[in-house]
């Protein structure tokens with residue numbers, strides 16, 4: 525059962541990656557962000573101000589000229605002093621990055 529599941533996931537990956545430039549699913553990403561990131565970050569586009577003073581809103585992060593799919597991946601893959609070390613799976617990372625880039629105004 526377990527092996528079957530892994531085979532399925534592996535088979536689905538390249539297809540998803542080829543489907544579009546940004547492989548993640550922003551809807552799933554929003555769900556993940558609501559659970560994991562919203563304690564500190566304001567995650568909605570144009571939503572209320574930051575949940576905390578120290579964490580920038582996702583809209584502000586997305587608006588930075590330096591923010592790209594690559595920079596977000598690099599940031600979220602490395603541990604940071606003020607942020608929990610999530611150890612996101614590749615798919616979770618894709619989804620969250622896809623969502624974060626959709627809040628760009």
Ligand code: HEC
Nearest residue numbers: 557560561563564578579580585596599606607608610620
């Ligand atoms: C415990 C609070 C907390 C949580 C939870 C949290 N963050 Fe953060 N995040 C921060 C803080 C604080 C900063 C600012 C870091 C700094 O300036 O040192 C930050 C910075 C960032 C940055 C970099 C912004 C920039 O200036 O380039 C990104 C991207 C980011 N967070 C994404 C996320 C994502 C995605 C999640 C959920 C998976 C998340 N964060 C969860 C507190 C948090």
